[in-house]
Amino acid sequence: MPPDVATPVVDAAKAAADKAAADATLAAFNAEMSASLKAAMEKPSPIVGTILQPNKFHFKKDELGVKRPTVELALPVPTVETVTSMLADEKQRNYLLSVLADQVYLQARQQIGNEQNPVNKQDELDLSKLTMEFIASIPPSERRGGGISKETWTDFFKDYTEVMPSVTGKNKEQVENAGKLFVARLQPVKTQKKILAFLQSQLALWFTNTQAGEDFAEVYEFLTGKIEDFLKRDEAELLQNL
16 A cells, blocks of 8 residues: 555544543543542531532643643532631631622622723722622522633634534524624523523534533533523513513
């Protein structure tokens, strides 16, 4: 067989073998991690006054394109009784107040960074959205979304618009229109259930086909939760009027 024919075949076979080996290694890692997490969750927290909750830690690719696998660990989270008792200790009380202050800052930051209506002066700041009552009412997925950088949203949009045309058969403009709604945190269609359901299916399709799912896991989880929140909120509002 001529060298120019044999070489691509050998390269393809090697690439397939390398991928299979990498997949097997990742599968073994995930199995070991899951078993370790399950064992931990079956036991009470070793720290008094806390309960164990599973949390995922996602990583991005480094300069060489290598990405550390997602890690899921059980973390000790304080109980309500523990939080109450912390108020009696000055250092712990001050820490709790600083954590709450950070949340107020993050919510103010979102108002200041709003591209459509940025806040530049004190009287433009909506203080009603900085109360503990309001912040606590924000769906968890929306609060998490506030921590996703603009660069990550830009990279997600690029990946989404590259993956979806071949997967769905839709043209570039159609795919970009959906991508823009995702980047806008679905705000333009938050009350339109049919569109939300369609976008929900498109998001799932993208996540199934993209090679960068782990890189955008936070975006996927945020958007998935956001859609679910909007759908539930719409139903809850309807029930209140019945």
